[in-house]
Amino acid sequence: MRGGHATPSSDPKATVSGPAAVVVGGGISGLIAARELAQGGLTVTVLEASNAWGGCVGSHTVAGLRLDSGAESFATRSTAVPDLARELGLGDRIVAPHPGGAWVQLPDGPQELPKTGVLGIPANPWDPEVRRSLGLAGAIRASLDRWLPASVGTSSDVTSVSSLVRTRMGKRVLERLVSPVVGGVHSADPALLDVDMVAPGLRRGIRAHGSLAAAVGAQRRAAAGSSVGGPSGPAKAGSAVAGLKGGMNTLVDALVADLRQRGVALLNGQHADEVVKTQEGWRVTAAKTTYDAGRLVVALDGPGAVGLLEKSLPELSGLRPAAGPLVSLVTMVVDLPQLDGRPRGTGILVAPQTPGIKAKALTHATAKWDWLADEAGPGTHVLRLSYGRREDAGGGADLVLDDESLLAAALEDASALLTVPVSRTDMVDWDVVRWAGALPFAAVGHKQRVEQVRQVCAAVDGLTVVGGWLAGNGLAAVVADTRAQLAAG
Template sequence: MPSPAAAPVPTAVVVGGGIAGLLAARELARASVRTTVLEAAEEWGGCVGSHVVAGLTLDSGAESFATRTAAVAGLAEDLGLGAEIVPPNPGGAWVQLPEGPRELPKTGVLGIPANPWDPEVRRSLGLLGSVRASLDALLPASVGTAAGATSVAALVRARMGRRVLDRLVSPVVGGVHSADPALLDVDMVAPGLRAGIRTHGSLAAAVAAQRRGAARPGAGQPFVRQGARRPGLQKAGSAVAGLRGGMHTLVTALLTELRGLGVTLVGGTRAGEVQRIPGGWRVTAGRSVFDAERLVVAVEGPAAVALLAGALPALSALRPAAGPDVRLVTLVLDCPALDSAPRGTGVLVAPQSPGIRAKALTHATAKWAWLAERTAPGRHVLRLSYGRGDNIQTGRVRPEPGTDEELFDAALEDAATLLAVPLSRSDVAGWDVVRWSGALPFASLGHKRRVEEVRRLCAAEGSLVVVGGWLSGNGLAAIVADTPTQVAALLP
């Protein structure tokens, strides 16, 4: 009697080898789906990458993750990196205002303070600014929450006033999202904040509740799992965490697992066309053709829509704008004067601050103890980011630097100004420029509705999922939480 034929193995192609694509491949492979990942670049991980500067292996993109959910920490633990999760040093960051530097509130969301009368908040806002911000507690909960979609700027201005917006929120939003808060959908970049106003009665109370939630095990703070307690890591002011060795170690561990699961990783291969074929999908990349029953598209929004436009013409009307071009300049300096961490873990720059072209500076060796331990005495790592996008009116007179050399010169000058420490080329042990073109799309007003429509059209196909930061929201926490949920629809 002949033995029954083995059931065919389900197949999938993932287009894009950034963190969303790798996570999608992981979910598929763990469900016994034979999976191939196509990545245009030779490197994997997208914005979670690495580079070597002055002999140090450093993050070339993301260097931390938000702790508002346990998603990233859970992934790290699954990959054997749970013991490597570390908090930043507690010094906190500063904000550069037109009249000079001020400490940034240590307990806020997007720069929105949980208490308008905290000393550092009052120093930034002034007496009248704190008085206006405190009126938030007296406003009806409907203010800023009634509209179907509201920008970050509209919500903050209505409830706390313009000084909170200009002096606290704009620097944070510009530094993190490279966007004008007037264009950002608050429900995408700060999920649950407006609902928190309705629950707790004010914006400040909603911020405080989110911060408390991030400090509770299982409610966003990832440092306590399975009953274990790690002293010193559950501080309400720690809105982010990192990995000892850098966030790029997450990608290294993820790639090791994918190879062990039998995933085929094809780098240096750009997908050029996607077609619907009987029983599945065909992806053409140069002279290569990849057929599979299931398809995951995990590239930036404009590229994803362009790839799928032939198969799903209705997506064309939902094509998002490309994000701004962001340039990250890393400086490794021999400068003992920086040992005192004069601006804590870094500085966010208010758009109206004259003479400074960077949008943010991270003093990486002051922020991460593990990195300071790996550097020689007096050696420091700074990261300066450029590229707020054309949607922010800065009032600056000098154009943004373009070439690598111009960026280096600007970074050295900006770092000296922001840290109030003289710096020269003789202090530089090494430097590098990394460019991210359109990799940080901002969630413009009404973006949540557009995301729902994109996903509705894709779900109707039955074997197609689109993932990535342009849909989930920027940041590792959003992408890591969203991707498995979306890919679940494709699992056998």
Template sequence: MVGGGISGLAAAWFLRQSLGPAAEIVVLEKQPVVGGHLRVSEVAGLPVDEGAESLLARRPEAVDLVAAVGLGSSVVHPASVGAGLWSRGSIVALPAGTVMGVPADPVGLAGVLTTDEVMKAIARDALSPLRVEEDVAIGRLVRSRYGDAVADRLVEPLLGGVYAGRADELSLDATVPALGAAVRTARSLGEAVSAVSPDGASAGASARPVFAGLDGGVGRLPGAVAAASGADVRTGVTVRSLERTADGWRLVTGPVPAPSVLDVDAVVLAVPAAAASRLLGAEVPAAAAELGSVEAASMAIVTLALPADGFPAAPSSSGFLVPPVDGRTIKAVTYSSVKWPWLGGRAEAGGLVLLRASLGRHGEARDLQLDDGELAAAALADVRAATGYSGDVADSRVTRWGGALPQYAVGHLDRVARVRAAVDAVPGLAVCGAVYDGVGVAACVGAARDAAARVVADLSERRARIET
């Protein structure tokens, strides 16, 4: 296993389930700790996630793995509170009934858009039949059907919150696949959104929580998975090259002047696109070229512990998104102590509000070049402007995620299919990670499961050949 993020660790766990206790499973991670972008550390003495803080509960992969590694009793769900949008100087409720910010009926955007913008959106979508045959950038599609205001003030902040990307560059089919399928047959964008809108789900389906978390933070998950996998986890190890041998694969690790060699039967590459491209260059050049074309966005998360009495009114939502068109530094704020009751109770005992502000977007590196103190100050200034907060900061933490989020450009699904076809043609090799099927934890665990199954099938086939 090359890569000790949640993808690599999950793949190791799935391999253990299939291969049994006698199998030797090795995880190589270049960082000093495993977990990748899932990590917990204390702010004001309280455990707060540094990366992802929630799991998609309506997909079974992540929550099933949580239960399997012994954390089932720690599963929690966010409070039933709405989210906001800091637009044109005011925080308003995030409109309901949209799909990634795309409305079925622009009339519902009256609190966010002007009357003129709403009327233009309605008229524009009715002007001509919708014709979409190939993958398109979701932002460009929305602009063509609803106008710039919908794209800039709804779609951009929602997509930016997930991918730290630009709506005019991100693939519709890769980011919102259900909507991508619906627009092929709908007569208008509104009709397509109506066909896939959560409002159309059954009462039973809508009653199920969409997200889950862990008491103590989602960052607890990697350590639990690593322990349950029984793998030999080696941190601080950089894999420099990958070579096929007569019996499997050779991994060259360690410093260039004194390399080490590890011979294995099979390899799962669970690393970002750039690293996978480098390692596959010699043996699977077609896959390497495709992965090398995938760009990534860097971001930072500023976590602030703020005395509650500095707010004019206690925060009561899960947070708010920020349209980039308004020129703010932050792109989103999550009130973690409101969103997660397990954390809120502890924060309230200390008279604190814990919030996380996200910064950084694909193609915008200027703000991330600030030092930690300047970045925290910039985030706090925006929080003050948005909420009227007038108090001091009890504690803060800045977490930087360089190149953390792969950008799903137009044609991304076809690119991933070509990568997998090239890799699948080579025995004993599989890939997984956020670049393939989704950036969320559930998607990464699903890709890890499939990668492990691919390796198990190859090993079984090899064993059968040897036995005959």
């Protein structure tokens, strides 16, 4: 077959020529890359190994409700996601969460999560909510950050979230505020994570503003200025995000529809087995079909991208990142009017040292999103509990529980965290979704690895590599970085 778009062939020698660009990976970064290429006038084919589009921006149906099975919000620190949503005709669907705020479960009991700006780090250690969480001694220690030289925590080439916070604000801020947030968002111990990857610009902000608290405050003000509805003063913790009415999965639906309208070939069940650099460009082999293209975009997770490219680019072999942790999400739809009062706001994060709780976070989705509460109806609630936390830099073996064991843990944890008994008799429906490696593991030194990967790839004509493992965790980072990389390529 020559010209147009390819269709899989059972002939192992079949070669399909014609597409000017091939995108390997149909997650959110791959779909965005395909759109950028198509807008540039190229003929594009997207190869996706699974039968679903959007990667970790997925959906599932539980009790007749279409719910997000992965990402359910985006950070408002930039306009990247709102801009894309508006381009796709979803501007009127952008919504802010209910202003109830989030909580944190500490070893000595629950507390409202203070109005913090970045990774749970307080912009003001003497804010009443912060002081309540830290205690007097903890607030005094945290306030010493103001008097430390700006070079403390910023002079080394790399540093972990834990090291930066402990050095500037002390152990209590780390354990009671930062660890729960980092565990909930990144599924990892803050001692393992590169602060420059998970909080870009924070160390630079310390040098510019003189302290960690001031840097956090500056980032929070910038986020408030670009958030849904614009600046509105200090927001409740957990509200520096926004979502889409109908769920973030509607962004994937809109992207897929947009790509089909542009004539992009979207091919499911096409696992890319080999990539070879040719004189004319690139040759990709998938499902016994080959695709020749002048432009190649690899939009896979880190280990997958390196594994696919290292034959053509041996320099990448030593830059393979660790796989992300296995994260299991238990979604329960319950008939429980006692939850109408939102006993823990929009949800609760769990400090790692909290005894008796296996979950790292609980999202009370119907308390967080008014549109979902309207769809579910009075007395019906959607709870989502997250399990899995990377505690060692080597990756280790992820602890895997079967679905029934996870459900039992979720019922027990939800009852303890929400202070309302949640039992099987209250259950309307439930589901378990597992994401293996969906969250990039930004270990200390990862930023330098990313720079090396990009240097290697930039030296090769027609190649762009995108995805969360390079951009950083979260939709805002992935959307902005993917578009920037395609514009530069």
